[in-house]
Amino acid sequence: MSATVTPVAINTFREAVRDRVLYNLVLFALIMIGAAILVGEISIGIERLVIINLGLTAISIFGLVMAIFIGVGLVYKEIEKRTLYSLLSKPIRRWEFLVGKYVGLLVTLAANTAFMTLGLAAALFYVGRRFERSDLSILGAIYFILLELALVTALALFFSCFSSPMLSTLYTLAIYIAGVFANELRTIGDFTQNPALLVLTRTLYYLLPNFHNFNAIATAAHGDAIPFSLLWQNTLYAALYVALLLLAAAAVFSRRNLK
């Protein structure tokens, strides 16, 4: 299987790298991190806090933008441009193609995130001249951001299998925002007296991807440790949800008549 998935992944990565839009996004994010240094000057004593907050938020937001922006076109573009025709004439299964595209984009996102993390580390070093043990939680927060991106990419890929980029972006964003507020949704349900509403909100709560789990920016900013249990639980959650989405995407795509 990897003989077919790997070339597709590598090609997807190569496409992303040659797409100049990506460089602009990464540059912008680096500028944000530079700005963080400036902003940190305002309050002495919480420079580090502000830099980490701004840096991690920038990495998260730009990662999301890239994941959605590229993700929604992953399959759609290949169908529209008919590049898929010659590819599928090779001995590759449709689901292998999907997995290859997914892995390719994920690797791209990971590379970009790593690059931006270096920028953040440079900013922190510039301000503090040294690193502390508590800075490890920043790596944990970044790992969680990557898990989040893996989930969002899978969402975007899923929609890309059957709807246009514009609609896919809307759907993916909508689910992302709903997922951020998943906890609130559950609280609303808990407070209501209506049993039907309770069941509905509970069901929605479990169905929607809970993105709040992955937010460790505040924790990293305050230098608190991330509990080990959260690390493996989040990994497992992301892995399960991604598997679910890829499976659904494969199913939808397997019987699709290509125009």
Place this chain on the structure above:
Amino acid sequence: MSHPGQTRLLWIAAIGVPLLFVAIATLQRKMDDTTLAHTSDDEELMLTSGSAVRNISLGYDSLVADIYWTRSVQYYGSRAGVPEAKFDLLWPLLDITTALDSKLTIAYRFGAIFLSEPPPAGAGRPDLAIELVKRGIAANPDNWYLNGDLGFLYYWRIGDYPSAAAAYLQGSKKPNAPPWLGMMAARILEKGGSLETSRMIWSQIYESAQDKTVREKAKEMLLGLRAQEDEQQLDGIAEIYKKRFGHFPASASDLQDAGLVRGVPADPAGYPYVFGSNGESSLDPRSPVVIPPKINPAPAASK
């Protein structure tokens, strides 16, 4: 487009674009000047509840907290010292800041000082300050600084010595708490509102302050307290002078001539103290040092 036509257009653009920019900048300046004249002090805060802001933040609470913290500091800084200034928005700003990031200790500590500080240097709402700090203690149970701040508030702003002592005592029980917290509790219970206790409290604030504004405030207070102590001492010496010479000293140098003091007694800013007709010493009116107003202890019944 023909060649000469294209060149002409380029020339027009090269000259016209900068000129237009200058015109725009001039117009903007004019607009700002007129609106500045009409600007009232009112700054608007569109969202006043922490949960509303949290909903907009889309999960990036921590960063938005930093933004609101910056706004709080700027809000205060731009108004501090301005006569007739009002600080109505300070509480909502700090409220939102701490709602978004409950671990941002610096915000609680800032609020403790400047929410409770009477105008024109603060909002004059010790009740809100106390509420804020209590919230901070609840969210950061290991932070004994905040207990110190609570004690300060009870002691300095309200004069509720038993509550103040209780706050310091609670702080002293927290892990890594320094011994002065316990000592402060005991001291307050024992001596109430003595100058020395007050000085200890402000010293602690000065030393532990992370924010520049807070530190300066503490310094101001400490100087004022020292002046107060000096005055107490000088009043005593003036009594001795009167006993010896039959009248009160007219000025600080009189005391020096009489050999009662070494050097001319001057306040921390360098202005010699002046004496009133009844022998009471006071600060030279030109001195920038300010004696903190005396808080009368609250009646024993308190929360």
Place this chain on the structure above:
Amino acid sequence: MSTPAIEIEGLTMDFPVGFWRKRMRRSLDNLTFQVDEGEVFGFLGPNGAGKTTTMKLLMGLIFPTSGTARVRGRSIQDVAMHREIGYLPEQPYFYDYLTARELLDYYARFSDYSAPERRERVGKFLARVGLAAAADVQLRKFSKGMLQRVGIAQAILHDPPVVILDEPMSGLDPVGRREVRDIIQALKEQGRTVFFSTHILSDAEMLCDRVAVLAGGKLQGVGAPGAVVGIQAPAMEILFEAREGLALPAGLAEHATRIGGRCRVEVPEQDLYGALEQLRGVQARILSVSPVHPTLEEYFFRLVGGPAASRGLEEISR
């Protein structure tokens, strides 16, 4: 008898049309024929006849409403079977951020070649389709004809026994078309099966062992090019000088065409001598008499001219 290279049996394809997608349009109706191993097989028909649809069905890009197909005995559902097929899609697009070399290398990775083998093959086939000079240019700069050549290269690079080409001549100038014809000829000499669709009927006549004609989703005929058109009775063409004032015999006058000082008339073979007599009777000077081979084109136009075929549509309402 060896397994046919391509077997199509009862292949039918309905597409939903209309805003609510309730009506079905039948683009292929019960198609049945086969392509034998080693032959060059032409797939002909007007636009919209269903040729591309058939090929997409064979490649698993779309799924039939009913019917089956097999390539070299293996079902079209079997993706591994694609190892033995090379496919050129109609109007090929490729990843425009890649160079020709990178593209071929990418596709070559799906076959089991070592890296040096791959490199060698890519170079060889780039040269074969005349793209050696443009090998490292990004595909977004390629003309349509160049893209067509890349497409052919990727279809034959892995030496597949069956080559399926959808309009391989389109977008090529006469030189290019000649080159493609040569490639197809070479493939045939290697013993491969070539199944291609085309509009250029003279190419089909030249290259194909057999052809199938599709119109309106239905198979109109299968067989050797000559046989397909040989349904008509052969005719004879008479060229004669047309003097001013020449009165043509009534029966011939309607069928005669005048070109400059000459006239041409076509008559069925059995009427030849009768017509010659008539012309001699009016003292027309005969220039030549030759048989007319009904071309594929004429057959074609006759076919297309027919009411059902030219519509190319048949709606089945649901």
